[in-house]
Amino acid sequence: MEHNTTSRRSFLTLAGLAPLAVWGLTACGTSGPGGTSGGAGSASMWSLTGAPGETIRKSSIDAYNKANADEQIKLTFFQNDAFKTKIKTAIGAGEAPTMIYGWGGGGLKTYAEAGQVIDLSDWLAENPKVKDRLFPSAFGAATVDGKVYALPNETVAPIIFFYNKELFDKAGAQPPKTWDELMTLVKTFNDLGIAPISLGGQSRWTSMMWLEFLFDRVGGPEVFNDVFAAKENAWSNPAAIEALTKIQDLVSANGFIKGFSSITADSNADQALLYTGKAAMMLHGAWTYGGMKSDGANFVQDGKLGWFDFPTVDGGKGDPKNTVGNPGQYMSISAKASEEEQASAKKYFAEGMLTADEVSAWIASGAVPIVTGIEDQLAATEDKDFLGYVYTTAKDAPNFQQSWDQALSPTAAEALLNNIDQLFTKSITPEQFAKNMNATLGK
Template structure:
């Protein structure tokens, strides 16, 4: 009898233990933390020592301090690695809770895959926040009337950063036309100076920071948007082949250092920091890196201009390719207490305080905040003033689908190494035609 009682008690205790474990799992799945610490994950690309990355990581640490009841598990990856990893986990429907994502093409792909949840309710609950973004800033994150994120910066992707001391030393004019750019390249080569540092190992660099603007200069924005939709324009059209040919000539006249397809963006910037290159073409985001890491003799002589006008092109001269900036995606699976915790972090980083911290890190924002020029670095003031008079046109990888972007990026690597522009144009056209047909 005692043996049966003992067995029954053991069974009862086991049942209680199992029920307890099951209860915790169920609560975790529903988002009800039951008084326990809530854990959320965030993936980002704030991995470097530039002022922007440092500021964003500090915001995460400050949030942890202010919210001890929330565990924030963050994982940082370089930009190209993050994009690849996100698309890998997207295919398996295993998205992190929050993650840095890009507007337009990536947002649309993730919405189509039913991976995101909209943030309309949070925006509507904070109208001062929602209504303070610059015009059209939310368009790239809006699909069928639902808003899936907000930009956390402004990302013009194509500026020429130039070392004015080297320009003066070799009596070179800062180029305002394409012919003047080619002349500057020749003079610097003749004097043993790398004209333009390029690091295109992660093959988005040439496309995003340089070719997207060159393409727009030649074809005009209207043509590009029609080609994206495959509606009245094709990438085999003469104007696009001309844009590729124009860009290829830069490789032919040795605009870039040897081995540019084997160096990454960090190494590219190092060539400029070391004073070995007269120019580097990069996005507005590069300024935070310059301010934090360039030696004084380079930083103090650095100024900024845009890619020169191209005579006979259909595009507007005072433009730069770009997007409103990256935002945070919110996983469709988030509910309950975990969603509430995630949205608190979202607001801390993308709300008014986060926008100000980003601007203070020498990074442009898509939000209406007045820059205190007395406290900002002079080079950032120069960039800030320049962007007030320059219009942003689409960067290629924000409008084309991921499969086409990969063909463009690989094609530009091939182009600069002597590939035939017509062949590359055909590959891009075939890829985009297939992408549009599959939608």
Template sequence: MKKFTKAALAAAVSVFMLVGCSNQEAANNEGSTGEKVTLTVWHNWTGQDAKSVTMRKLLADFQTAHPEVTLEDEGLPTDGLKTRLRTVAAADEMPDLFVMWPDAMTKEFQKGDLLQPINEFLDSKPEWRDNFIPNALDGYTIDDNIYSVPMNLAPTSFIFYNKLLFDQYKVAIPKTWDELMTAIDTFNKNDIIPIALGNKTNWVAQSTIFSTLADRVTGSDWFLKAVNQDGAKFTDPEFVKALTVLQDLGKAKAFQDGFNGIDETQMMQLYFQGKSAMVIDGGWALANLVSNAPKEVLDNTHITIIPSITGGKGDAGSTAGVVGTGLGISKKLTGAKKDAAMELLYALSGPDGQQATLDSSTLISYNLELDPSKANPLFVELHELMKNVKISPVYDAKLSSAAVEVTNNGLQELLMGGKPEDIAKKIQDAQAKALGK
């Protein structure tokens, strides 16, 4: 009887230990499939700005919370990422997840059968799906299939200006094109760079300056017709005028010498060092300013939009932009890898990810309230400005890849003295060929 009791007791202890271990294992794997998977992730969060630091932390937090998932993430500068994505797309060798842009890029990747729709996953979380700002998902939607959601809001064209320098030289904050030209002249006479520009990677002048400047001249309706090659062409007089206006800025020495030889980071350094009175950049520059600008420069920086152009057809209260980059998911993913990829998408662009992005002084396409007491004053200024600014199309989101490249190279050529009519024809030919027209 004693032996039986000891045996029973030993068995009971063994069962208890097994149950305990099983419960602990279940707790450790809660929310995961338990199947080990590896995901490759390509992104452009490479800098030390608050946004990039935040996104890299979200990736690290996801890895910690999901030990069954191994993330192999690779960061590339924006222009390098775009080029590499299009290269691997041509070979059908996409990474598992990748930062991508709405409209043109999404359409090209979807046409190549490279993307995974996220409708089913998005519909499973209606409280997330239904909280984006109006039309936020349009640039990622094709034939009722949604291929991503925006992780930020990306107006591309603001004038960041150092009010200390404007006050020192008694320059008015430009509200008209004539006032801008007067400011440029005054700063040049006082050996201050009027507008720092870093156009080495060739998208900067197009995205941050020309998209808004051209819209001021042509209006958005004309541009969208030209994009579709339906009732407008890039050789039309209004577009040639827009190119001429940009060239006139260059001739007036609005930008420092060698602007095609430095990049966006070096451009911002000129502003941080107080060598330039202005810099024209997208809303994303805020995270860099807040993190890296010297206090004196940051405290005296304010924001406005490119001024109106006399006789222009565009909305003077707008700025070019898109709803923001999203995370594309490869069409090839299935099973546990697909499930893990969807969870990472949610971690980066769900409510917590959107809040973290907002807290990094980055605009979002999601309905969250900003707490002014916790935000940098300059970001509060930008956030308030956006309440009254409309978004107009940005060229590299609407044009074909071929036409974007021709436009970017053409603007470099234009600012070095190229003929506006010749560059307009190159852009027209590239877009028409891409559309088969």
């Protein structure tokens, strides 16, 4: 599932505070209408319009083409909706562009199982420098049955637990390190007449973030990995039931602001509740930082915004450093491309993708590229504390769980969001949720 691009799939730029363009939503590909056409040694790429991503990608391709006169990459831009339709049609017709862009996860799994993209595992093993400079955590969503079918690239956006420092000072509270501490804070803030947690529950995917973290903290990555692998009754794992139960405990304790199920994330109303002091905490994507900086009347600039790691669960198996969200964007190579085109694509992967200039451009836009060793560059920005936290969180995560509605098939993802909505409104039990979702396994 995809959502409002300015609120979900990207940072808002910290310098100009304009929305950072979202790249391939299901898969992004190569050049112009007609797929992989081009001379020997040529390759093609499609990408999305919109600043600053369009400018960054064009500059990257122009620089590569200037240095490789005999191996040109043909670049064509499409608007978001047109691209999504066209790339699916092209892949289905066997006329995919040389390089297929996307979000990994469920879409990539479909392509890999249909033999539509090539296995990059051996090539990466033979070219370790290509893989070693990227965040290890970004490769999970690029991997199907232990084989890598896409190269992670561009930027990272984990889910962050934000809090209002002024409200915490008023309550004499510290950020919670455990689930029990979080539940105690719920009572503390409710007693003060302050909503403990902001949530744009009408959008559903915002509620999903809570389950993504809780499944991990209770049972570790294996719980959702079994779902992704369509293991029978995977949603009924005892750890899953415990996580689902904890969510309803939080709802019952009035952990979320009153009326959360009618609040939308796309309007940024949930962010406003945090920076206006109506709610003390908010679990949301790193991309919301820019929005709060732009709209929060110096809330961010005055140091009133804080952040912390998602709490641990007593007896839980998940590593406290594990995170969830968007581990990167992904580029595959079409299995229908010629050997020469595939070779050109691999050369671009090795030499033209995330160059020093491209990395600098992403950082200037307010994003964190998935490249190691950029600490000094991030430290030179005015948002060094937050960007440094995002960088460290993503780089050091033993497991970076991709957003579930990207990891699953569209059919399963829509069922998931519907059941999450019912879980949070307590119209179904954890056991009913599990039963409903077990019926979607493998679909």
